[in-house]
Amino acid sequence: MENQERREKILEMLKEATKPVTGTEMAQACQVSRQIIVGDIALLRASGTPVMSTPRGYQLQKNQIDGVQESFLCKHGPEQVEAELNAIVDNGGLVHNVVVEHEVYGFLEGELNLKSRRDVQLYLKKMRAARAPLLSSMSAGVHTHLVETSTPEEMEAVRKALEQLGVLVEDKK
Template structure:
């Protein structure tokens, strides 16, 4: 398959997908290696196509839902990650990212896009399967999430739940 045709197919697949599409799925559809897909995605991004990488695959960056957004700072160890994320999604929140501060590189961000317990389960399974380290490891457990909720009441419930768990950072 010609490279430009393949890149158009990647955009088409992501445009019509109902959720993230894995690199393996894209490589299967395009009949190339996953590494070729990684390169194609990098080239598409350089051309201005807003493709984001999530723990569940690639997706086009969509306009936010129009809800309330707030950056929440938390501090906890790896053993509380599931509890933290479930407290957010159970109270109507969407976790867009995780951000940590590094003394040399500044702010480092990872896309999450978690909306449900199913998303949380898949994310944690992927972390365990790959033995990946949490970004918060480099910042002593302190990290931020951009959270989106439909209402201020939902956002307040999220903060209350995190505070009750003792992981909302209030220095």
């Protein structure tokens, strides 16, 4: 299978999928390694295809037209990551990303796309397995999350939950 043909097959798999598709599933369907698929996904993104990574696999990004989005500035140590993310998803929030500001590299973003406690658990499991440091470890625990909810009331519930945890520094509008 040629490169372009393979990327078209990947795109078709993503369009037809009703749930995220893992890199391994794509690799098996295309008879290549998972690393080749990772490269293909990067090329699809570079060409403007809205492919997002989730803890369960890849999917096409769907715009939620009626959704509410807000960035929250937070600060805490690694021991509060799970509580922070669960507070967001438990109140109807989708955690799109985590962003930190680095003194040399500028803004660094990690795509999260967490919408449930299960997603949070999968993310934390992958981080532990990879022994990967949190992006916020480069910024003394300071980071932002872009959060999306269906309603302003859900967004307010997310804000209150973060305030109660004591991790909210200030909310950015």
